[in-house]
Structure formats: C-alpha cells, structure tokens
Amino acid sequence: MDQIGRSVRREEDRRLTTGRGRYVSDIVEGNMVQLAFVRSSRAHARITGLDFTKAQSMPGVVGIFGPKDMGEAIKPLSFGPPPESAMEPTMPCPLADGVVRHVGEPVAVVVADNRYIAEAAADACEVEYETLPAVADVQEARKNQVLVYPERGTNVAAVVxxxxxxxxxxxxxxxxxxxxxxxxxxxxxxxMEPRAVVASFDPVTGRLTVEAATQGAHTVKMGLAAVLDLAPEKIRVVVPDVGGGFGVKNRIYSEDAVAAWLAIRLGRPVKWAGDRLEEFLATNQGRDQVHTASLGVDEEGRIVALADHFLQNVGAYTPEPLIVPAQTATCLPGPYRLPNFEATVEVVFTHTPACAPYRGAGQPEATFVMERLLDRAADAVGIGRDEIRRRNLVRPEDMPYENGIIGRDRQPVTFREGDFPGTLETVVEALRVGTSPDDGKLRGTGIIDFMEVSGGVLFEICRLELGRDGVVSLFTGTSSQGQGHRTSWAQIAADRLQVPMDQVRVVEADTDTVPMGLGTFASRSTITAGNAIVQAVAPFLDKCREEVAALWEASPEDVLWEDGFFRLAGVADRAMDLRTLAVSRPLDAPLVEASAQFMDANTSFGMGCHGVRVAVDPETFQISIEDYVICHDAGVRVNPLLAEGQVFGGTVQGLGTAWYEALRFDAQGQPLNTSFMDYLVPGSAEMPDFRLVKRDFPSSSNPEGLKGLGEGGTTAAGAAFASAVEDALRPFGVKITSLPVTPASIFAQVKGGVRP
Amino acid sequence: MTEISMRVNGENRTVNVEDYWLLADVLREKLGLTGTHLGCEHGVCGACSVMVDGEVVRSCLMLAVQADGTEVTTVEGLGDPDHMSPVQEGFMQEHGLQCGFCTPGLIVTATHFLKENPHPTRQEVREALSGNICRCTGYQHIVNAVLRAADEGEKKAPSPR
Amino acid sequence: MKPLPFRYMKPQTLDEALEALGSGEDAKVLAGGQSLVPLLNMHLARPALLIDVNALEGLSTIEPSDAGLRLGTLVRHQTLLTSSEVRRAVPLLAEAAALIGHEAIRARGTVGGSIAHADPAAELPMVAIAKRATIGIRSASGSRRVPAEEFFIGYLMTSLGPDEIVEDVLFPMAPSPSGSAVEEFSERHGDFALVAVAAELSLGEDGRVARAGVAVAGAGPAPAAAREVEAALIGQASPEGVRATAKAVAADIAPEDDLHASASYRKHLAEILAARALERAWQRAKAASEAR
Amino acid sequence: MGPVVINGQTTLNAAQEIVWKVLQDPDALKNAIPGCDELTEIEPDTYKATLKLGVAAVRGTYVARVQVADQVAPSQYRLRINGSGGTGFVDVDGTVRLTATGSDTTAVEYEFDVNVGGTIAGVGQRMLSGVAKFMMGEFVKSMEKQIPK
Known part of the structure; x- marks a missing residue:
C-alpha cells in the first residue's frame, strides 16, 4: 500500500473545521485559576517599588506575586545548549529581578478566578520605576553609549x-x-494563537503536568526542571492542538515557569492564555539585521568574492544568540559558485524583546542580501538579472560541491544533488507566460534563487507499539502546529508497515511517551522523525516476527514479511497480518514495541527559485503582484498537498516581511505599533495565486531522501519581491535596500528623484 | 450579573453574564463553545467571527449582554465531524487550514458570504475573506476551499490531485 | 485584552439615555461598538457606565426630504451599501460605505458611531464634510444642528458635549445634474485609508461646474474640507480642467509624519486621489447631464 | 520617532512679575494641567497629582509627580510631570521662559518633550502627537485665563 506521495487529507481537519479543536486556551479544569501579568512599561528601569494593595482587594483575586515571592525560582531560564553555541544564552528571570530590560517584561503576576478579573487587577498594580537610559536601535547600541549589561562593558555579545x-x-x-x-x-x-500554558500539580504523585502551546515539549520540560529544581521525571509536558508556531513557540518562556510554579504553590490548575498585545511584547521576535556587503564579479559577471559585515540585534535576552546570525553568515553564498567569501557578524544587545529564530532563521536575511547584490552586479556588468544567476549557479557537474563554509551540522556546506540551472530556467520560462494589460502601470519581474537548509540538527526518536486492537501507535517528540504531522507520520509508517493509514495512531509531543525529543523547528521534523519512523519499522517487524513465530511454534527466521502479511516459509496458507497478530497474542504476552533514534548528521539542501511579476501605480506607488511562480526542491514529498501548503504559507509570510511588517521602536525602546491596526500582516485580497512548478531531487543526506520545506518560501519572498518592485521602478531609479517595501518608502526615494 | 437568553446553534441558552464580558468569552467560557477563537481582541483578525441574527460579527467587539434575545451561530452550529458543511468539507479537501486557529472565523465568514454570493469569482472570495487573517496557509488553499464549496466540489476548484 | 468592569444600561427611550448621559457619571454611548470596544479591550477607554443605544426606536430611519437625506444615528454601514434610497439620493455615501472595513464591521458599525468617534481617516466624516452635512445633536436640555465642518475638531475630538448624543446626520442633496466619487488609498483591502478623497460636482446650465464639495480624510487631525479646490473647480468645463484643480489640495490639509506615511506622501496622495476622484465625479456629472 | 516636542509662544497682557507669580502658583497649575483634580505638595515645589488624561473615549488616570525646578525668577523655570497608570506612563519635561516685552506685556516661550510609554504608546501612535499638542494648548489657554486682568 504505497502511502508516500499521496495527498491524503488530514483527519484532524474534521475536528478543526467544526470547532472541536482543543487548544490550550480551550482547556478548563475544575478549580482552575487564570493569570495576567503586570508588564513593564519601560524599556530599561530599576523597579523601586511594587504596590499591590488596591489590586489585592478586588473580588475574585486569588493572589498577586512578585519576584521575591518566587524565592529560589528567580533565576534565569535555561534549557539545553543549542547545537551551535559559542556563547551562553542570556535569559530573563521568570519575573524581572530588580531591573527590566524591555517593554513588556513580566514584573508581577495576578492570579484570579478569570482573566477579566486578573487583567483588571494587573491594571491596578502600581509599579514604581527608576527609568534608566535605553537603546533600541542596533547601530546606536553598537556605539556602547548606553549599555544593556554594564558589567560586560559592551553591547557586542559576540563576533562570528x-x-x-x-x-x-x-x-x-x-x-x-x-x-x-x-x-x-x-x-x-x-x-494566530497567542502563546498559552495550563499547569496542574498532583500533590499525591508530586507530578506537574503542563499543557503548552509549544514546538518542543521536551524543551519546556527540561527548562521547567531547571528553573523549578524539579526532577525531570516529575514533569510531563503535553502539547494539544497548537495554533501556529513559526519558530517563536520553540522555547521555554517566563510565563511557562510562573504558571508551573503557581500550580505547585497554589495546588490549583493554572491557566495563562496570552493575548495579541503580549504576543507583540513578550514573545521572541525575528530578523533585525543591518548589512554592509560587497560583491565583486569579473567582466562576465562571474562571482569573484563576497564580503559582508553585519549587525544582529538580539534584543535584551537571547535564548540562542548565535543561531540566526551564524545561519545568515553560512547561507550568504546561496546556491552559487563562490570562491572567496568572508562574513563577520556582531551580535548586539538592545533594550528590546528577544530577537531569535523565526521562520527562516537567518536565511531570508542572507538571501535578501545576496540576491540584491546579484541584481546590482547584473546591472553593473550590463547583463540580465537571470543571466548573472545562470552564470554563477552550482552546476550538476560541479556536484558534490563544497563551498568551504561550515554549516550547522558542523560540516562544510555541500550541495550533493539537484539541477540548479535547470530549476532557474523552469521559472524563467513559466514567468514568461501571461500578458499584462496596458493600463499605465509600471511592471517589473524578479527572479531569485535560494537554498532551503533543512535538518542537520540532532535526532528524534520514534517508538512503535502494537496495541491489543492491532493499531500501531507511533510516538515521537516532534510537535505539529499545523504541519499535519499526524497525517504525514502515519503515511510513512503505514507505507512501510503495509497497513491502512487508520491502523496507525500518531502520538506526538507527550514527554511521557518518548525519552527525548527536540521538537519541531529548523525544517527538521520530516527528515528526522521521518527517517526515525522508517528505522523503527525494521526492529518492530522483527519483534512481531518473533511473536508470530511463537504463535506458530516456528523459528523466527522462517517467518517472512510480505505485502503486509507474515508468512511461514514454504507453507502457502500460513499468513497473518498485524491486526490478527495483535488479537491472537496471549494476554500476558509482553508488549510488542521497538524504537529507533535517527541522528540527522547531514544537513539537506533544497534549492529553489521564485519568479514574480508586479505592477506598480506610478502615481501612488501601490504595488500588486500579478504572477508568482515557485520552484522548490522538496526531495521526496510525503504528502504533496501538505507540502504545497507549507510553500504557499511560507511565501506569504515572507511577503509579510517584504511588503508590510516592521515593529518600530522609539529611541527609548517603546514599541510603537503593537496592534494589528498599525502592524500589518498579509491579507487575502493582496496575496497572489502561486503557480508551483515541481522539480524535486531526493536528498542524498538522509536514507529516505527527505527534505524540509517549511522555510524556503519565507526565505525567498523578500528578495524576489524587492527585485521585481525595483525592476518596475527603473524609470524612477529607485534602489531597494531595506524591507518592507511600502508605497510610502518608495515615495520617500522618488521625491528627490526624477520622474519618467 | 445579567441574565441573557440566546438561541445558540439552534438551542435556547440562558446564562448569567457580567455586563462587561465579551460575547466571545461567554460563548467560550460559559457555553463551552470553544470553536470561536480569540486572535486579536481588537476586531482585526476575524478569528472570533460568529453570526448574530444572520449577520457576521466580530464576537470580540460585541458585549454578551448585547446578544440577549438574538440568534447566534458559531462554527459548531454549521456542522460536526460526521456531518460537515460544504464549506467545512471544502476546507478539509483543499487543505484550507494548517494550524486551524483562524479557521472557524473563516468558515463562518465564508458560509455567510456564499449565501449572499453563491457563485463568486476568485477575487471576490479574496476580498470577502480579507478581514480574516490566516498566518499559515498563504490563503490560496482557502480560496480553493470556498470555491469548491460554492460549486459543491467540482467545477471551479482546481483539478483533483 | 478584556474590558475593565463598567456598568451597562440599555435604555428604551432617548430621554432615558440622555438623562443617564447627563447624570455626570463617566458615561459612554455604545452604538455599533466597532471603535469603542477595541478601546475598551485595550483599557484605553474606561467608562464607568456604558449606555447601549441600540434599542432606541426611530433612530435607524433613512428619510429623504426636500432638505436632503436624513440618516438616523443607528443606520448600519451595511445598510448604506444596500439601500436603494441612499444610492439614489446620495450615491457618494453608498460608494464610501463600501470602503468601510469588512462586512463584519459594516454589519455592526453605525453612522452616528462613526461620526461621533471622528477618526480622521474614516469615510463617513469625510463624506459629511464633502456634502456639507449637518449633525443633529440631542441632550437632555435640547437639540441643535452643527455643520460637519464645525463638528470635527481634532483627532477623535468633536464639538459633541459629554451629555450629548448624535441623533442624525442630514446630507443635503446635490442639485442635478451632479456626479460624485470617492478615492481611497490603503495598504490592504479594508484598512483605514492612508488618505481618501470624496468629491461631488454639480453642473450648471452651461455645463460648467457650478457647485463643488470636496473633502480629504487621513491628512490631518480631522477630515478637511478642500475649500481651495472647491473654489478652483467653479466654472471648470473639462476633465483636464477639473483634474488640474487637485493641485490646490495641499493648501487645504495639514498632515503630519507618522508611522505609516510622511506628511509629504500624504499630501502627494491627496493630490493624486483628488484628481482621480474629481475626474470620475466629472464624468458622472457629465453623464447625468447628458441623460437629461 | 522620538518624543513629541511641543513648543510655542504667546504674549500675555500682564507684567512679567504677575505672570511669574501665576505660573508658580499651585492652584493655577492645578487648574491648567489638563485633567488635574487635585495637587498636593509633598515637598517644596514637588506635588503629587491625579491626572485624567485623554480625549473622547480614550482616557486614563495617571498618578503623577509634578515638579517645578530650576527657577530663575522671574524669567524661567522647568516643569516636569511624570505620570503613570494602568495603560502606561506620560513624562513631560520642559522649560518656560518669560520676557518682558513692555510694562504690561510678557512673552511666554515654552518647549516641552512629551514621552509616552506602555500600551498607549504601542496602540495609540496615530493620535499621540495631536493629542499632546491639544493638551498643551489647553494648558496654555488656561494659564492665560488665570492672569489677573
């Protein structure tokens, strides 16, 4: 029963489309209390007084707690060291310990019967601040006139x-x-779902159960164990339906620690369901880089060298200070033959919320810089923007091509498969189709290449267990926030076990079911869990074979596995499927289960190309996308429909950064647009219909040929959009060097320029 | 506390509410209808869309007391896992959802829209849904889903995969 | 983001509402709630008392008369879109209403609410100014009518007293033949306008512009009447001539730099949008004149 | 975007000494600071106040410290208001300068930096500059009214 490669519809959609999902904020438990946090209104201040008097007396308030109440638990949050860690994380305490370093940092917490009361009480808590000088802009911070950590003597956290x-x-x-x-x-x-957590504590067993909207159940478990000084086995973290993650839910946060601490202290279930404002202020953010980059090419436009010096604003606290900037530095050369390269990044603290991995995690930044430089170089040489790429892409005959830069798997970046120039041509051809009306608008195209770096980050475990009912349960530590793992994982397992899909039950992200899991991030889940599933199948079937042999009183070597049936060698009518095996076993027979741990030692690289045509109103500079062609090497597509969804969704998220999104801060570190009225995200009316051209090359870096594809769309869109808009605006001589590209930002350039 | 009565998804419900509670929270917390989601609580994202007396409204911008005496339809009232509505079925078949958090609001909005405009164009669908933010799908599959529901599964939807 | 506690009342008569409003308590009127409730949720508005006027009789009427089209304060935006009465009498209103937010917003939002909230980028205040509408205001002590231009005084600021309520808005009908148009620029479909322009032209016997109403939203702390443009329009008799008057709009508006746009971009947009709105209004007026 | 800077000048029909006195008078301050219901001296030239600030529906209550400092009688002083409340904070810091332009006329020049933080800064950007200017206008108008004729 071939399941891999089929666009199987997701079973969870029956629940999710009919309002029967179960997200953390939906959870209700008896005697439950809800939290609201008192958050800093200052970007940098010393807290000189907390007065809860007014708030404490409000009906329905159960308690209000400050950092002093938390005692030993007031220490910086932590979790296992990230794979690339030349630098210690700098993490906040669950409640600010004396000094706040960004607007929105939790200062105190209100526990109340419901969120209305909790918010009203939080509003009535009085915090006395001694305001300290703050710095939000990365270039200002680099001057070290205002220090985020005076004891360090510099805001530069690291240089890579x-x-x-x-x-x-x-x-x-x-x-x-x-x-x-x-x-x-x-x-x-x-x-779309703000972060949320429900924690409850069973005093009898001494166990803490946490249901969290997270990408990494074990990450939260280990983090809670560390901050609360609990034995890890005393903590169970379970992940219900999660409403999107995109990298920012892949951490332990202060609110998780506070909720867990309160559940133990109060002996009552505790819920914190964050809101949109908290999502703006207290969830890790992304991007924020400034590059000064040079690209040198020869007379024919062949790349000679790329040099880049850039700054990464990491905010005040940083769970993984180097992941994003290191990935940017690694990815700058893209899919090109690039003999000489040097990138230096300075990682800089500011009084802003943490800037950490967010979908793409360094790759969109690198792609924007490199592709913009190639556009410039094409103009300098006097050749087409597609032509300069044609001349520089790694060719099939160059492979395996090692570009000499060490990637996140600690090995040189190596392109082992694919036809990069062929992919480019496909998109160039596809974009040529279609005409535009003669309506006075300016039109331009952008064609850019990108790499999707996927996997290459540690391991996942898959455990398979044969139930009494014949259903095979599949346990992993990955976590789905919309990717549809339950379906894809079941497809892989059903394919290899040769059973119908409904005979596989996927259980993800429950720390009690597998000893360890890294979670879902870095486009790694399909590769890492996918291979782990396949690798668990063989030992699982071996165990089954032994069981069948026992039932048949035969030797396991004589039991064969064919087309979903165990057969006895040489006996034509002896056959048994998994379901029959399950029900035939004696009640006291041991559990049939097997595990495999797949270590994803080699990063997989998927190359792709985006081609965009835009129209720009020459008077208002309103932009519209008229055509958008995507070719994105996804290796082996487990479920093509879900894969397509990842690419389209990723691309629109990239268009968000390209077209609308930017969180602005004033010089004192106040964020200025913390609502969806002032911080715009893509809406349906402006987004294009994408045309997907498939050219897939199974990965040579893992046994199943799998590649991740969740981030490539986000990686490519900014560069493609900028290129197309700049092309359209050639009559005005507009140069696009920053995102987002808004009509207002175009006008700012045109104002001083020449009209066509 | 005020006692209010609403007809919710075809059932008469009477509940005591604080005057300052939003309709969304009363549906979610007092009536257990957690399909209605809160994504922004300032009327922009559309996740909390429900129908009140046949009109689509943001339930985060309406007080529960204002819904006294009205007929409210939430996503739960449009279908259930065994009897999905054409729009719900369309979302499933076209992969019009990923995380599913914005989905109930979109389904309510799309259901109402198709009642008014049973044969929309792609751009009309895009404009009708433009007050509902989805962060996962990139919208294309959602548009496919609504068109599929409009055509009850066949003609205008993209070719079957 | 939940409202802080307040007291709620839903009076059945206008007198009852006005009495509560005049009681001195920190009260706010709740109509459609599409502007007020976000402020409540964000704790930016913290009234002690909310007076829900949705049950009041007779405030949802659309009445054409010799004086013009009178819209009761509770007329919903969506109704402006669907009412044939509105489309016939004040087509500008129907066109502008289509640009207000999304259907879920239009289904609840009211004419009086939008006028009283006075967001400088909102469509209805702009149309009220372009049309030289008057706002009917009531309090326990009496009623008064205020020209739109005197009503809007700054960002969310109006001449409405704390004890007063908007009862209706009266839009005078343009002498025919006339034509009108709205042009709006927003980054996304349904957003508040960065800048919007509403224009209405009436032609004289000689086929020249005899009367003009032009207003700009989003280009200052309150919607602005484009008096310089209006003056320049009188006597114009060609699409080019009409378009050219848009240049004068800069003199009528005083935008400031903000997060979304610079003052100069807003001025630029105002000029472009005015030209487009005027040209369309001209064509419609011309067509109306030819149809006679 | 930095702080909102508000500056302006006006000429009052009173002698500089009289203007100076009014501008220093806590009662006059109380009347002039928008939304100020009470002003209690907590130490010399420093007052505690409760301010109700905002326009239309957008209003917040701020507990504020009002400080008159750096006086150079009768020509200049510094006024600082630091208010904080549930929706954030408002810090006003500026200087008022008086110059006699005649025996019965005084020029008043002022320049204030207004810094706003918290929720109101994050969600109310579109209105802040306009509202700050409006309120400063109210402050000046009210001060003018309190100059004895």
Whole structure:
C-alpha cells in the first residue's frame, strides 16, 4: 500500500473545521485559576517599588506575586545548549529581578478566578520605576553609549566570522564591485494563537503536568526542571492542538515557569492564555539585521568574492544568540559558485524583546542580501538579472560541491544533488507566460534563487507499539502546529508497515511517551522523525516476527514479511497480518514495541527559485503582484498537498516581511505599533495565486531522501519581491535596500528623484 | 450579573453574564463553545467571527449582554465531524487550514458570504475573506476551499490531485 | 485584552439615555461598538457606565426630504451599501460605505458611531464634510444642528458635549445634474485609508461646474474640507480642467509624519486621489447631464 | 520617532512679575494641567497629582509627580510631570521662559518633550502627537485665563 506521495487529507481537519479543536486556551479544569501579568512599561528601569494593595482587594483575586515571592525560582531560564553555541544564552528571570530590560517584561503576576478579573487587577498594580537610559536601535547600541549589561562593558555579545578562499582580500581582483547597506526590520512571528500554558500539580504523585502551546515539549520540560529544581521525571509536558508556531513557540518562556510554579504553590490548575498585545511584547521576535556587503564579479559577471559585515540585534535576552546570525553568515553564498567569501557578524544587545529564530532563521536575511547584490552586479556588468544567476549557479557537474563554509551540522556546506540551472530556467520560462494589460502601470519581474537548509540538527526518536486492537501507535517528540504531522507520520509508517493509514495512531509531543525529543523547528521534523519512523519499522517487524513465530511454534527466521502479511516459509496458507497478530497474542504476552533514534548528521539542501511579476501605480506607488511562480526542491514529498501548503504559507509570510511588517521602536525602546491596526500582516485580497512548478531531487543526506520545506518560501519572498518592485521602478531609479517595501518608502526615494 | 437568553446553534441558552464580558468569552467560557477563537481582541483578525441574527460579527467587539434575545451561530452550529458543511468539507479537501486557529472565523465568514454570493469569482472570495487573517496557509488553499464549496466540489476548484 | 468592569444600561427611550448621559457619571454611548470596544479591550477607554443605544426606536430611519437625506444615528454601514434610497439620493455615501472595513464591521458599525468617534481617516466624516452635512445633536436640555465642518475638531475630538448624543446626520442633496466619487488609498483591502478623497460636482446650465464639495480624510487631525479646490473647480468645463484643480489640495490639509506615511506622501496622495476622484465625479456629472 | 516636542509662544497682557507669580502658583497649575483634580505638595515645589488624561473615549488616570525646578525668577523655570497608570506612563519635561516685552506685556516661550510609554504608546501612535499638542494648548489657554486682568 504505497502511502508516500499521496495527498491524503488530514483527519484532524474534521475536528478543526467544526470547532472541536482543543487548544490550550480551550482547556478548563475544575478549580482552575487564570493569570495576567503586570508588564513593564519601560524599556530599561530599576523597579523601586511594587504596590499591590488596591489590586489585592478586588473580588475574585486569588493572589498577586512578585519576584521575591518566587524565592529560589528567580533565576534565569535555561534549557539545553543549542547545537551551535559559542556563547551562553542570556535569559530573563521568570519575573524581572530588580531591573527590566524591555517593554513588556513580566514584573508581577495576578492570579484570579478569570482573566477579566486578573487583567483588571494587573491594571491596578502600581509599579514604581527608576527609568534608566535605553537603546533600541542596533547601530546606536553598537556605539556602547548606553549599555544593556554594564558589567560586560559592551553591547557586542559576540563576533562570528565565516570565511572561505581569500575572503575579503579577493575583492580587489574583481572587475566590478557593488556595495550596499541593507536593512531587514524587526518582525513579529504572530502565530494566530497567542502563546498559552495550563499547569496542574498532583500533590499525591508530586507530578506537574503542563499543557503548552509549544514546538518542543521536551524543551519546556527540561527548562521547567531547571528553573523549578524539579526532577525531570516529575514533569510531563503535553502539547494539544497548537495554533501556529513559526519558530517563536520553540522555547521555554517566563510565563511557562510562573504558571508551573503557581500550580505547585497554589495546588490549583493554572491557566495563562496570552493575548495579541503580549504576543507583540513578550514573545521572541525575528530578523533585525543591518548589512554592509560587497560583491565583486569579473567582466562576465562571474562571482569573484563576497564580503559582508553585519549587525544582529538580539534584543535584551537571547535564548540562542548565535543561531540566526551564524545561519545568515553560512547561507550568504546561496546556491552559487563562490570562491572567496568572508562574513563577520556582531551580535548586539538592545533594550528590546528577544530577537531569535523565526521562520527562516537567518536565511531570508542572507538571501535578501545576496540576491540584491546579484541584481546590482547584473546591472553593473550590463547583463540580465537571470543571466548573472545562470552564470554563477552550482552546476550538476560541479556536484558534490563544497563551498568551504561550515554549516550547522558542523560540516562544510555541500550541495550533493539537484539541477540548479535547470530549476532557474523552469521559472524563467513559466514567468514568461501571461500578458499584462496596458493600463499605465509600471511592471517589473524578479527572479531569485535560494537554498532551503533543512535538518542537520540532532535526532528524534520514534517508538512503535502494537496495541491489543492491532493499531500501531507511533510516538515521537516532534510537535505539529499545523504541519499535519499526524497525517504525514502515519503515511510513512503505514507505507512501510503495509497497513491502512487508520491502523496507525500518531502520538506526538507527550514527554511521557518518548525519552527525548527536540521538537519541531529548523525544517527538521520530516527528515528526522521521518527517517526515525522508517528505522523503527525494521526492529518492530522483527519483534512481531518473533511473536508470530511463537504463535506458530516456528523459528523466527522462517517467518517472512510480505505485502503486509507474515508468512511461514514454504507453507502457502500460513499468513497473518498485524491486526490478527495483535488479537491472537496471549494476554500476558509482553508488549510488542521497538524504537529507533535517527541522528540527522547531514544537513539537506533544497534549492529553489521564485519568479514574480508586479505592477506598480506610478502615481501612488501601490504595488500588486500579478504572477508568482515557485520552484522548490522538496526531495521526496510525503504528502504533496501538505507540502504545497507549507510553500504557499511560507511565501506569504515572507511577503509579510517584504511588503508590510516592521515593529518600530522609539529611541527609548517603546514599541510603537503593537496592534494589528498599525502592524500589518498579509491579507487575502493582496496575496497572489502561486503557480508551483515541481522539480524535486531526493536528498542524498538522509536514507529516505527527505527534505524540509517549511522555510524556503519565507526565505525567498523578500528578495524576489524587492527585485521585481525595483525592476518596475527603473524609470524612477529607485534602489531597494531595506524591507518592507511600502508605497510610502518608495515615495520617500522618488521625491528627490526624477520622474519618467 | 445579567441574565441573557440566546438561541445558540439552534438551542435556547440562558446564562448569567457580567455586563462587561465579551460575547466571545461567554460563548467560550460559559457555553463551552470553544470553536470561536480569540486572535486579536481588537476586531482585526476575524478569528472570533460568529453570526448574530444572520449577520457576521466580530464576537470580540460585541458585549454578551448585547446578544440577549438574538440568534447566534458559531462554527459548531454549521456542522460536526460526521456531518460537515460544504464549506467545512471544502476546507478539509483543499487543505484550507494548517494550524486551524483562524479557521472557524473563516468558515463562518465564508458560509455567510456564499449565501449572499453563491457563485463568486476568485477575487471576490479574496476580498470577502480579507478581514480574516490566516498566518499559515498563504490563503490560496482557502480560496480553493470556498470555491469548491460554492460549486459543491467540482467545477471551479482546481483539478483533483 | 478584556474590558475593565463598567456598568451597562440599555435604555428604551432617548430621554432615558440622555438623562443617564447627563447624570455626570463617566458615561459612554455604545452604538455599533466597532471603535469603542477595541478601546475598551485595550483599557484605553474606561467608562464607568456604558449606555447601549441600540434599542432606541426611530433612530435607524433613512428619510429623504426636500432638505436632503436624513440618516438616523443607528443606520448600519451595511445598510448604506444596500439601500436603494441612499444610492439614489446620495450615491457618494453608498460608494464610501463600501470602503468601510469588512462586512463584519459594516454589519455592526453605525453612522452616528462613526461620526461621533471622528477618526480622521474614516469615510463617513469625510463624506459629511464633502456634502456639507449637518449633525443633529440631542441632550437632555435640547437639540441643535452643527455643520460637519464645525463638528470635527481634532483627532477623535468633536464639538459633541459629554451629555450629548448624535441623533442624525442630514446630507443635503446635490442639485442635478451632479456626479460624485470617492478615492481611497490603503495598504490592504479594508484598512483605514492612508488618505481618501470624496468629491461631488454639480453642473450648471452651461455645463460648467457650478457647485463643488470636496473633502480629504487621513491628512490631518480631522477630515478637511478642500475649500481651495472647491473654489478652483467653479466654472471648470473639462476633465483636464477639473483634474488640474487637485493641485490646490495641499493648501487645504495639514498632515503630519507618522508611522505609516510622511506628511509629504500624504499630501502627494491627496493630490493624486483628488484628481482621480474629481475626474470620475466629472464624468458622472457629465453623464447625468447628458441623460437629461 | 522620538518624543513629541511641543513648543510655542504667546504674549500675555500682564507684567512679567504677575505672570511669574501665576505660573508658580499651585492652584493655577492645578487648574491648567489638563485633567488635574487635585495637587498636593509633598515637598517644596514637588506635588503629587491625579491626572485624567485623554480625549473622547480614550482616557486614563495617571498618578503623577509634578515638579517645578530650576527657577530663575522671574524669567524661567522647568516643569516636569511624570505620570503613570494602568495603560502606561506620560513624562513631560520642559522649560518656560518669560520676557518682558513692555510694562504690561510678557512673552511666554515654552518647549516641552512629551514621552509616552506602555500600551498607549504601542496602540495609540496615530493620535499621540495631536493629542499632546491639544493638551498643551489647553494648558496654555488656561494659564492665560488665570492672569489677573
């Protein structure tokens, strides 16, 4: 029964489309209390007084707690070291310990009968601040006039360099050098479900159960164990339906720790369901880089060298200070032959919320910089924007192509499969189709290449268990926030077990079911869990074979597995399927189960190309997308429909950063647009219908040929959109070097320029 | 506390509410209808859309006391897992949802829209849904889903995969 | 983001509502709630008493008369879109109403609510100014009518007293033949306008513009009447001539830089949108004149 | 975007000494600061006040510290208001300068930085500058009214 490659519809959709989902905020338990946090209105201040008097007397308030009440639990949050960690994380305490370092940092917590009362009481809590100087802009912070951590003496948290060949020195040999400063704004991930957590404590067993809207159940478990000084086995973290993650739910947060601490202290179930404002202020954000980059090419437009110096604003607290900037540095060369390269990044603290991995995690930034430079270089050489790419892409005959830069799997980035120039041509051809009306609008196209870096981050475990009813339960530590893992994982298992899909039950993200899991991030789940599932099947079937042999009083070696049936060698009518095996076993027979741990040692690289045609109103500079072609190597597509959904959704999220999104701060670190009225995200009316062209090359980096594809759309869209808009605006000579590209930002450039 | 009575998904419900509670929270917390989601609580994202007396409204912008005496339809009232409405079925078949959090609001909005405009164009669907933010799907599959529901499964929807 | 506690009342008569409003308690009127409730949820509005006027009789009427089209304060935006009465009498209103938010907003939002809230980027205040509408105001001590231009005084600020309520808005009908148009620029479908322009032109016997009403939203702390443009329009007799008057709009508005746009971009947009609105209004007026 | 900067000048028909006195008078301050119902001296030249600030439906109550400082009689002083409440904070800091332009006329020049933080800064950007200017206008108008004729 071939299941891999089929667009199986998701079973959970029956629940989710009829309002029967179960998200954390939906959970109700007897005697439950709800939380609201008192959050800092200052970006940097010393807290000199907390007065809860007025709030405490409000009916329905159960208690109000400040940092002093939390005692030993007031210490920085932590979790296992990330794979690439040349630098310790700098994490906040669950409630600010004396000093606040960004607007929205939790200062105290109100426990009340419901959220209305909790919010009203939080509103009535009085906090006395001694305001301290603050800095929000990364370039200002780099000047070290205001320090986020005075004891460090500098706001520069770390400096990372990536280099290959002669590096920067090689630029001198180039016939043309293009140099530019690029800005990628601070953006907010904004899953539609704000973060939420429910914690309850059973004093009899001493066990803490936490249901969290998270991408990493074990991450939260280990983090809670550390901050609360609990033995990990005393904590169970379960993940119900989760309303989107995009990287920002892949952490332990202060609110998780406070809710868990309160559940133990109060002996009552505790719920915190964050709201949109809290999502703006207290959830990790993304991007915020400033690059000064130079690309040198020869007379024919062949790349000689790329040099980039950039700043990464990481905010005040940073769970993984280097992941994003290191990934940007690694990904800058893209899918091109690039002999000489040097990138240096300075990671800089500011008084803003943490800036951490968000969908793409460094790749959209790198792609924007490199692809913009290639556009410039094409203009400098006098060749087409597609032509310069044609001349520089890694070719099939170059593979395996090692570009000399060490990636997140601690190995040189190596392109092992694919036809990059072929992919480019496919998109160039597809975009040529279609005409535009003669309506006075300016039109332009953008065609850009990108790499999707997927997997290469540690391991996942898959455990298979044969139930008494014949259903095979599949346990993993990954966590779905919309990716449809239950369906894809069941497809993989059903395919290899040769059973119908409804005979596989997927249980994800329950820390009691597998000893460890890393969670869902870095486009790693399909590769890591997918291979783990396949690798668990063989030992699982071996165990089954032994059981069948016992029933048949035969030798396990004589039991064969064919087409979903166990057969006895040489005996034609002896056959048994898994279901029959399950019901035939004696009641006291041991559980049939097997596990495999797949270590994803090699990153998979999927290459892709986006082609966009836009129309721009030459008077108002209103932009519309007229055509959008995507080719995205996804390796083996387990479920093509779900894969397509990831690509389309990722691309629209990338268009958000490209077109609308930027969280602005004033010089004192006040965020200025913390509502969906002032922080715009993509809506349905402006987004295009994408045309997907499929060219897939199974990964050579893992046994099943799987690749991730959740981030590539986000990675590519900004560069593609900017290129197309700039092309359309050639008559005005507009240069796009920063995102988002808004009509207002175009006008700002045109104002001083020449009209066509 | 005020006692209010509503006809919710065809059933008469009477409940005591605080005057300052939003309709969304009363549906979710007092009536257990958690299909209605709160995504922004300032009337922009559309996740909390429900029908009140046949009109689509944001239940985060309406007080529960204002719904006294009205007929309210939430996503739960449009179908159930065994009897999905054409729009719900369309969302499932076209993969018009990923995380599913914005989905109930979209389904309510789309259901109401198709009643008014049973044969829409793609752009009309896009405009009708433009007050509902989805962060996962990129909207394309949602538009497919609504068109599929409009045509009850066949003609205008993209070719079967 | 939940409202802080307040007291709620739903009076059955206008007198009852006005009495409560005049009681000195910190009270707010709740009509459609599409502007007020977000403010309540964000704790930016913290009234002690909310007076829900939705049950009041006779405030949802649409009445054409010689004086013009009178819209009761509780007429919903969606009704402006669907009412044939409105489309016939004040087509500008129907066109503008289509640009208000999304259907879920229009289904609840009311004419009086939008006028009283006075968001400078909102459509109805702009149309009220372009049409030289008058606002009917009631309090326990009496009633008065205020020209729209005197009603809107700044960001969310109007000449409405704390004890007063908007009872109706009267839109005078344009002498025919006339034509009108609204142009709006927003980044996404359904958003508040960055800038919007509403224009209405009436032609004289000689086929020249005899009367003009032009207003701009989103380009200052309150919707602005484009008096310079209106003056320049009188006597114009060609689409080019009509378009050219848009240049004068800069003198009528005083936008400031904000997060979404610079003052100069807003001025630029106002000019472009005015030209487009005027040209369309002209064509419609011309067509109306030819149809006679 | 930095703080909202509000500056302006006006000429009052009173002698500089009289204007100076009014501007220093806590009662006059109380009447002039928008939404100020009470002003209690907590130490010399420093007052505690409760301010109800806002326009139309958008209103918040702020517990404020009002400080008159750096006086150079009769020509200049600094006024600082630091208010905080449930929706955030409002910090006003500025200087008022008086110059006699005749025996019975005084020029008043002022420049204030207004810093707003918290929810109101994050969701109310579109209105802040306009509202701040409006309120400062109210402050000046009210002060003018309190100059004895």
């Amino acid at each position: 360099t990536r280099k290959t060949g002669d590096g920067e020195a090689a630029l001198k040999r180039a016939a043309h050098i293009v140099q530019e400063t690029f800005t990628i704004p601070r953006v907010v991930g904004h899953p």
